Amino acid sequence: MRLRLVRFWLPAVVTAIGTVIMIAGLARGDDNWAEGGALIVSAGLSIWLLSILYRISVQGDRERDVEDDARAYFDRHGRWPDDEAPAGGEDSSARAEGPSAKTEAPAGEAPQSTGSLGPASTLPAHRDQTRVRPRRHG
Numbered sequence: 206m207r208l209r210l211v212r213f214w215l216p217a218v219v220t221a222i223g224t225v226i227m228i229a230g231l232a233r234g235d236d237n238w239a240e241g242g243a244l245i246v247s248a249g250l251s252i253w254l255l256s257i258l259y260r261i262s263v264q265g266d267r268e269r270d271v272e273d274d275a276r277a278y279f280d281r282h283g284r285w286p287d288d289e290a291p292a293g294g295e296d297s298s299a300r301a302e303g304p305s306a307k308t309e310a311p312a313g314e315a316p317q318s319t320g321s322l323g324p325a326s327t328l329p330a331h332r333d334q335t336r337v338r339p340r341r342h343g
Contacts, residue, residue, distance in 0.1 A: 212256045220249030 223245030230238025278286045 212260075216249045216253035216256070218249075219252060220246050223247075223249055 223242045225242070226245060227239050227242025230236070230240070230242055275286050284290075
């Protein structure tokens with residue numbers, strides 16, 4: 206309720222008061238009242254514009270939070286939230302082996318990747334499990 210008051214009603218009331226003062230000044234032939242009314246109208250429009258700019262700036266933070274949540278989901282489940290679930294109800298840890306599957310290593314040795322990127326030890330730990338996801342615009 207308070208946000209609506211500040212976003213819409215406050216600029217509308219200030220602009221309306223300025224308009225009334227400006228019309229009264231023009232009707233009386235008093236330039237000071239007309240100019241004062243115009244200044245009050247511009248103050249009301251400035252409040253409205255600042256409210257719009259603030260909402261635009263906060264929207265970017267919300268989109269960043271949604272992206273961070275999606276990346277956290279990927280880290281936990283091994284797939285993006287908007288991707289389809291694996292067929293047959295498979296868990297993400299029991300995926301079918303593909304070209305980048307890791308081979309079993311003897312005890313005490315790091316597993317080696319058989320993918321096109323070379324051994325897993327040359328990549329940071331998180332890079333061999335993730336794919337690059339393009340940002341969505343719009």
